[in-house]
Amino acid sequence: MHKATVLTRHLAAVSTRNVARSTVSLAKAATLRRTSLPVVQHNSQQVRRYAAPLTDYHDEGQGGLTIPEQIQQIVNPSNSERIRLALDVTQSAYVQKKKDLGYELDNAVKARENETHDKLDGLYDKVRKKDVALTGADYEAFIDGYHFVQSVEGCLRALRDMNKHGFPPSISQYTMVLKLAANKHRVTTIYLIAQEMQLAGIEDTKENYAPFFSSLLLCLGKTGQIENSYAVYLEMIERGIVPGSEEIHYVITGLATIGEIDLALQILRESLGRSVAFNQKTYMHTLANAGFYMHHEAYKLCYDQLTTVFGAQITAGDCEAGLSIAARNGDSTLAADILQRLDTAGYPLQEFHFEALFDALLFCKKWDLAFKVLDNMRQAGYGKSSKSLRTLTRALTTTRDEAEELAEEVFTRLVNSQKTMPDVVDTNVLNAMVSGLASSKCVEAAASCVVSWFNRLGISRDADSYVGVLKACAESGNKTIAERMLTMLLDTDGLEPTKEVYELMIHTVLNQINYEDAFVYLDTMKAQDMVPEWSTYAHIVRRCAKVRDPRAQTALGEMRSLGYVVTPALESYASTYGRNPRYAEAVSEFERFGTAAGSEGSAKKDSKDSGRITLEDILGADAFKI
Incomplete structure (x- = not known):
């Protein structure tokens, strides 16, 4: 009972x-x-x-x-x-x-x-x-x-x-029904109520129609009509109607959801300037979307409001997104604060958490602090792989005029920190620095640093020490330095070339007029049970097709046997470049005059200036218009 x-x-x-x-x-x-x-x-x-x-x-x-x-x-x-x-x-x-x-x-x-x-x-x-x-x-x-x-x-x-x-x-009765319609998500009913207000002769002033616009904005925001709710918001601002915090909440969160973070941030700042108070949900929702779209300013504003004003606890997922934003934008303060909060909350910190702080310090050129963080990471067993140092390579990649000076400055700081932070200096760090210098188109300087930097610090080289220079050689077609690096790798250091080294040598040789050595490196790879990548075979096919070399079809056959996808564009490349039936005859005639066959660049030179017969003289001016 x-x-x-x-x-x-x-x-x-x-x-x-x-x-x-x-x-x-x-x-x-x-x-x-x-x-x-x-x-x-x-x-x-x-x-x-x-x-x-x-x-x-x-x-x-x-x-x-x-x-x-x-x-x-x-x-x-x-x-x-x-x-x-x-x-x-x-x-x-x-x-x-x-x-x-x-x-x-x-x-x-x-x-x-x-x-x-x-x-x-x-x-x-x-x-x-x-x-x-x-x-x-x-x-x-x-x-x-x-x-x-x-x-x-x-x-x-x-x-x-x-x-x-x-x-x-009365206006209060209309307002009461408008709010009820907004809570029930009845957009059409709200418009009908506005028509009744006009029929009743209610004057069109911002005071009288403010409830209509507020209810309409709330209803559109709750039903997910984000673009329409933003249009109503602009109409309210134009009429001089000040939206409330609830209405602005739906506009900001809606825009943030569809990726319009800049607009959401603009409205949020304008509202804060008018002393509009938002609840914690507004900042949480905007923070999550700013982290998803990697928007630094919006994330930083919401993070500061949540931590300083509300004292809220940020979720681990949002913190990891914030670390990525801090690493990308060089905000070391944000990265350090997030790491401190994660550690205080008892969240187990992993290697990628510390890498974000390390990357942020490198981005803003704080080399000493970055090396200090790297030393702490390595004492904890992190940051020893080459993947952790990719940001160091990007930080040293700059214009060609500034690259050498910047690399020498960083190397000097590294030498000075060797006594206090011995765990920082190793082969992977120097490899990353050499790769950054080579990526700045300073191939000759990078090749010399491979010798001088390692010898000065007494650190042995490995095969990856030459990869950065070889990549730059493959892009620029510098066969001389590439062969010099390969000779050092084999004779000086007595190392075995890796698959990546062989492929870079193939790409470098294929950019030359005489590309026969590419097949020598290819056969060497096969003898050591190394399978070339798809990009290597595709480069061989395109290079051979340009001069109607039948080995293009052989390379296509090997690609099929290895299970690689042969695209129609790659398969028709040979016929595209070899459609002139007189090409073979022109090549043989061209060779009789002592000029290498198949070189389009030399064929386009003016014969009057060189005093030699070119392929253009034999085939005509339109021979190379493909």
Whole structure:
């Protein structure tokens, strides 16, 4: 019995929400019954707004109650009825052995609301069929009743009839229904209410129509119509209507969701400038999207607000996104703060967490601090692979005029830190520095540093020490330095070339006029059970096809045997470059004059200046227009 009493009280508390508002409305109606207001002009008829007494219509079945009293009885039942409903639900759940009694009580409350809505509709239809002359207070009671049961359509119908019969609704009534429509996500209803406001003759001012725009923006934001909500926001700003924090929240979070981080950041800053206070959800949502789209300024602003103003705990995923942003933008302060927070929260820090701080320091050229972080990482067993030092290579990659000076400066700092931080100096660090210098097109300087830097520090080289220089040689076609590096690798250091070294030598030779050595390196790779990559075979095919070398088809056959994809463009490359039937004859004629065959660059030289016959002289000026 005790449990039933508790559940009964719970249901009564749930069912009596908004009773205070209904009571106020009835009190207002009772006051208006005794009040006489001045006559106003509406629809060319002389009517009195709320001036007439309450309707004399009484329902015999309701004991002679007036319309507001009947509505009050419908929406606010007696305590005995609530108790009876709770007991029925409790007894039914006990008989049917249902465990979730709270769920059954909620369903009963919803059924009660639906029943209340049907009773209101029945009462409204009854008084309309009997042509009862309703007053403004009667319509207001119906609006409050429909608002109590959350019926947007009922409120709109009462508003229309109220205005139609000479009782223009007030701005507060329109605002109440607009907010209800926004909560119910009824965009069309909001526009219909705005039309009713215009028909009622409400002046188009920002004070009168501010509720309409606010409700429309909220509804569009909640339904995911982001572009439309932003357009409404701009319209509000143009009209001088200041949106609230809730409206701006949906605009900012919506724009951030679709990747318009710049617009979201602009609105956020403007709102903060107007001292608009946002809740924690706004910053959390914007922070997550700023991290996803790698937006530094938006992430930093939201991070500062969350940590300093709200004292919120950032999730591990958002912190990792912040570390990536800090590494990319050189924000070492942000990276250090995030690492400290992760460590304080007991999150296990991994190698990539420290790499973000190391990369951020390298990005902003703080070499000493970067080497200090690297030393700490290596003492913890991190940062020993070449992948961890890729940012060092990118940091040293600059213009050709500044590269040598910058590389020497960093090397000097590295030498000075060798005594205090011995774990920093090793082969991988020097390899990364040489690669950065070579990537700056300083091939000759990088080749000399391979010798001088390693000898000065007494560090042995490995095959990867030459890879950076060989990559630059392959891009620039510098065969001389490439062969010198290969000779040092084999003879001086006595190392075995890796697959990458052989492939870089092949690419370098293929950029030359005489590319026969490329097949020597290719055969050497095969003899050592090294399988060339797809890009290596594709380069061979394109190079041979340019001079109608039949080995292009051989390379295509090997690609198919290895399971590589042979694209139609690559397969038709030979026919594209070899469509001139006189090409072979021209090549043989060209060789008779001592000029290497197949060189398009030498064929395009002016024969008058060189004094030699070229392929262009034999085939014509349009021979090489492919």
